[in-house]
Amino acid sequence: MSSSPGQHEARRAALTISAARLAVFHTYLSFAAFLSALFIGCALHYKKIVKNGVAGYPQEWFPSVSATIGDWYPERNIFQILIALNSGPRFAILLLQYYLQRTASSALPNLLLGVGIVRTLSCGGWVFITSSDDHDWHDILMITYIVCNLPWMYGSISATKDATIRERRKLVANMFFFAIVPMVYFFIQHKVYRIPGAYTRYSFFEWSLIVLDIFYDSITRYEFEAADLQITIGTPGDDKSGHQPIAHEIKEIAPSDDVISSFVQPTSSENSSNVPPNITGTMKFKLPVHSQSLSHGFAFLCDVYLSYLNWSIFTSLTITLFYFSVWELGVAGSEASLLSTLSPIFLGFSIFRDIASSRAGRTILHVLSLTSPLAYLLRSPLHRLLAVSFANIAMCIGWTVEWSATPAAIGYQAIVTGLGLLLSSLSKHANHSNNPIWPIIDERSGGYNKIGIALALVAIYNVYSRKSNPSLDHELLSFTDKKDVAPPSPTPVRTNWLKDGFALGSFIFTLHCFVTDPSTIISWSWTGYPLRGPLPHLHGSLTHVAQAVGLLIPTFASHRLLSSPIFFGYGAISAAGMYLYKDWLGYFAGWNFALFLMSVIPTVLSSAAMNRHIGKTYCLAFLTAALYDVANTFTVAYAFVPGGEVFRERTNYVLAAQMLGIAMVFRWPILNTSAPPISLTRRVTTYTRNMIAVLSVVSLLVTIYRWPVEAPAPYRPGPRIVRAGIWTVHFGIDNEGRDSQRRMRDLIKDMELDVIGLLETDLHRVVYGNRDLTRVMLEDIGFHVDLGPGPNQHTWGAVLLSKFPIINSTHHLLPSPHGELAPAIHAVLDMYGTPVHVVVAHNGQEETPLDRELQAKELARIMSSVYPEPVIFLGYVVTKPHAARPAPYDIMVNDGRVHDIDKDDWDRWCEYIFYRGLYRTAYARVSRSTITDTELQIGQFILPKHGTTVTNESTEAQYLRAWKEEMPAGHWFPQEYYPEVGGVRGHFYHVFNTPLYYKLPEGAVVS
Structure with a gap:
């Protein structure tokens, strides 16, 4: 042609x-x-x-x-x-x-x-x-x-x-x-x-x-x-072979002979449609035989660490956002960041699910989630919240991909999830109740962020570089031996995503609420002194043992037992006992509840994995957990939020709803809720048991290391001086959104306080991070600690730290008909052989005058009931000095039969120190720097000689003011905190710009 x-x-x-x-x-x-x-x-x-x-x-x-x-x-x-x-x-x-x-x-x-x-x-x-x-x-x-x-x-x-x-x-x-x-x-x-x-x-x-x-x-x-890709510009002609110049050919790389084969069989027609047509029956992937065990073990550790990272990211969200709610004392808008956990809804689109399930997709999700631990570098609390929210978007998608694995892999994923949770709790136990890679922690406040990020990069690289088939990497074939596991039997697929999502969300929140810190369950049973129950800082390892035993049970117990209604009954009774009882009995119930929760992780996750509506199921699960976050917070904080009174003191209802949701995954005769049995290879079972043993031993070693070797002792036993302070510490979060425990410790140590009352301290809730605010001060300085009413008592919290032995203590919930419950601690301390009553209390808000009046009357009753014994009151009282009734000031001073620390100090609003039966020798007000929104007030007292009382309590005798130089040097407050010197770390004496000193009245017998 x-x-x-x-x-x-x-x-x-x-x-x-x-x-x-x-x-x-x-x-x-x-x-x-x-x-x-x-x-x-x-x-x-x-x-x-x-x-x-x-x-x-x-x-x-x-x-x-x-x-x-x-x-x-x-x-x-x-x-x-x-x-x-x-x-x-x-x-x-x-x-x-x-x-x-x-x-x-x-x-x-x-x-x-x-x-x-x-x-x-x-x-x-x-x-x-x-x-x-x-x-x-x-x-x-x-x-x-x-x-x-x-x-x-x-x-x-x-x-x-x-x-x-x-x-x-x-x-x-x-x-x-x-x-x-x-x-x-x-x-x-x-x-x-x-x-x-x-x-x-x-x-x-x-x-x-x-x-x-x-x-x-x-x-x-x-x-x-x-x-051989070429670009032709113009009209191309045919070559002799009839092929176009624009052509390419990719040569497939044949696998080596040195491989391990694993049998994989789709469990349903739906699952089999997702398998590429060239993958049938036998899958081959490269894995050098001589390094098989070592590579498997290291990969297992990497997966556990990534699970720990996921729990760290998930638990960091609420504590990062609550910073704004505290400052606003209401709904601040930051709560919307909880919606970041709803990202699994995107997995409802098959294209997105395919990408997220691939090895590259999972790697990308892991790397993107690192924005949470990296957020510690950001100075702005808002920027940190945005970074943590973004990390939760990626992390929750990754969690969903892992938790929606096939029955052959869900057992492994459940075990890894439980081990990561246990490791997260252990890291807090070892790091003064703070997760070392939270964004609210940095190197100054006990963070190990750089190490955590470096380990995460190693683990992520391991996941990416594993020699397995990328399209099935989510099934972790490298942990499956053909000789260990038979082909799974076909499992029916459920479509009731509402029930499965609610059940999984209830379970996620329950784990978050109770077992992300070993001392949370202890705080529920705490009643004070004399000791009748466990101490949070010394017995937290017992909770880890319960978690470890619970996670060990699925490695040998039958699936029918763990999914039976009888086993759920065991968990429900344990939860009820934890709520109803105190001291060792209440803790023992909580110990069993922790065991139950950990042991049913595979049951709950395998049940949710059966649902074919992945996006809707897991989106609802995280939405349910977020709603529980809000409800659990409103049981205390209802006074600041519209409609919050509905949840007032309703922890029992919230807990009942949690258990009702969890119940839906068990084998009830009237419900089609049976979950498929999980399968674990011998290798994974061995790894799991070994790691559980290691983590349990490490927890016990941490406790032994933290165990106090010396009893706390007062700073000035010779002259029988007592320094007492009151400080409202804003939930241990400073003005920059960082943990403030170490900064608080430094000021308390410098001021050499023997007794201090801390308010706004009940942190054993998900929004506060399930933390123990006393841990750093207790272990670094040495104090006896009374945590006050626990989280099931619905208060903002009060803590008493004492260098003196606590003879006994009583917790009070002050009358609060309209506002949130106000806590109080009434303790008797052995001060140099003299019993001294110390009362630490937190009044209600300005918006509830009746509450404040009733609370003041109750506090006055407590103090007057022990007259004439010595009393030190350290509290937050919403009143002006000398305010007439029904304001609290007059009620507490006159009805309580106590003296104001300095009646001439008119520039006060909330923090007050009252006393009786001691000689006051100094009074100081120390600026807060950026630790909180309230100053530290300090009173210095001398006890009368043992067997004597105060000789002259007239106003003239009490207000014999003195210059510092007129007092013995042992009575002086630190010189470097004077404002003209510059202060220390942003703290200095303010209002008077100096401590106020007082002479002892004539005839005082102190030695």
Whole structure:
């Protein structure tokens, strides 16, 4: 057949080039843009581009990328021109790479194309909007670019078919992200600590990211060469073989012979539809036989650590958001962040579920969830909340993917979930009741954030690099031996997502509420002194033993037993006993309840995994848990929220609802609730039992290490001086949203307080993080502790710390008909052989005058009932000094038969110190710094000689004021806290700018 001249011209006009050359051109042009800016900038403006806000040359001697490309002419303009020329090849490479990677069975290439476009556009953003133009947008776009690199790089690795190219990409990607760690470190050294020279070191790593980024994209050349991909411009002609010039062929890499085979059989037609058609019967994946046990064991540890990370992220959300609720004393809007846990709804879309279930998808979700532990670097509480919320979005999707595994894998996932929870509780027990990787914790407050993040990166890399089939990686085939497990029998799939979601949500909240800290159940049974029950800091390991035994039970007990109504009855009776009884009996019931909760984790998770509506089921589960969070909080905080009175003191109803939800997963004859039996391999069972043993022993060793070796002793036993203070500590969260225990400890230690009352301290609730506010002070300084009314008593909390032995103590719930319940502790302390009554109390709010009046009368009754014995009152009383009845001041002073610490101090509102039967020698008011919203008030007293009483209680005798120099040095408060000296850590004597001192009246007998 002849052709026309026009066709010959078209064929001659066609231009064919190799796609690999385009990738090479892109690489050279990228290097030319950055290196030209660097060389020209150093030649023309060297000292200007190395200078920063902290230092200049010679301390800083290498420029940052931003300063090099964005501050000066002509390097800025040359760079931008070259980058603009590079945009065409960049988008062309994106499309060609998508063309090579696209498949009918995977949505990953589509996702990568979208991420690649956003990545490219954000690159153009931070290039053309320089830091000198708009610093905020420059940083936002640069961070967006770096974040997009995560799914771009690791997603591209997963989509790469050639093993050699995949390894090259993996090497460069790992180097890229590992370089971020020292870069962030040196940036903090520069920005926060303002260390000269730190920015130069930061700049080296910043430039290394640029180089590694270009190198990563340059690897596309080899992918194009392997596929023999060509680009033809014009009308192409046919070659002799009849193939078009635009063609590619990817060679599949055959697996090696050194593999372990595992049998996998779909359990239903629905499940089998999700299995690629080329995967049937026998699955093969590479796993060197000689290192099989070692690699399995390490992978198991990594999975447990990632579970610990998930629990840490999940429990950090409520404590991070509640900072705002406390300051607003009402609904602050931050509560909306609870909705971040509803992200599993996206798994209702099959394309999203396929991506999230892939190995690359799971890796990306794990990495994105690191924004929670990384949030400790952010100074703004709002920014930390946003980061933690984002982490929970990713984490809850990942949790759902793992928990909705097939019956062959759900047992393993349940065990790992339980071990991660136990490890999380243990980490708090070892770290003074604070999770060491929470974003509210940093290095100053006992955090181990860097170590936690480093371990997380190792674990994530292990998950990503496991030698298993990516499409079935969520089934953890590397933990299944054919000889151990028979093919699972077909299991019916349920569609009642409302019941399954409510049951799982009730269970998640119950775990969060009771077993995320070992001392929470102890606090429910606490009644004070003399001791009739466990001590939180010494007996928390017993709770860990209960958790460990509970998690051990599924490794040998039958599924029928653990899912039977009889076993649920055991759990329900334990929960009721925990609520109704106190001391050792109440704790024993709680101990059994913890055992029950841990033992049914596989039962509950396997039941939810049966539901085919994954997105709706797990979204409802996390919504249910969030609603429980609110209800549990409103049982105390109802006075500040609309409709909160409905939940007032309704903990029993909330607990009953929790148990009702959990009951739905058990085998009731009238309900179709049977869950499939779980299966654990011998290897996983062995790993589980060994780890349970190790964690239990570690918990006991931590307790032994923390066990006090010396009894607390007062600071000044010789002159029989007592220093007592009162402080409202705002739930242990400072003004910056950080844990404040260590800062409180430092001030209390410096002031050498023998007795102190702390208010707003009941933290054993999910919104406060299930913490023990006394742990640092108790273990570092040495105190006897009375925690006051527990979380099931519905108060804000009160704590008494004493260097003196506590003879006995009584907890009171003060009359509160309208507002929230006000707590009080009435303790008798052995002060140098003299029984002294100490009362610590928290009054109601300004909005409830009747409550305040009734509470004042009850406190006055308590103090007057022990007249004339010595009394020290340390409390929060909503009244003005000398306010007439029905205001609390007159009632408490006159009816309680006590004296004000200083009646001439008119500048007070809430904190008061009253006393009787002692000689007051000093009074100080210390500013709070940024620890809380209330000052620390201190009174100093001397006890009369044993067997005598105060000789003269007249006003004239009490107000013999003195200068500091007139008093013995042992009576002086620390000199460095005077404002003219500068204070310490932001604390100083204020109002009077000095402590007030008082002489002993004539005739006083003190020794």
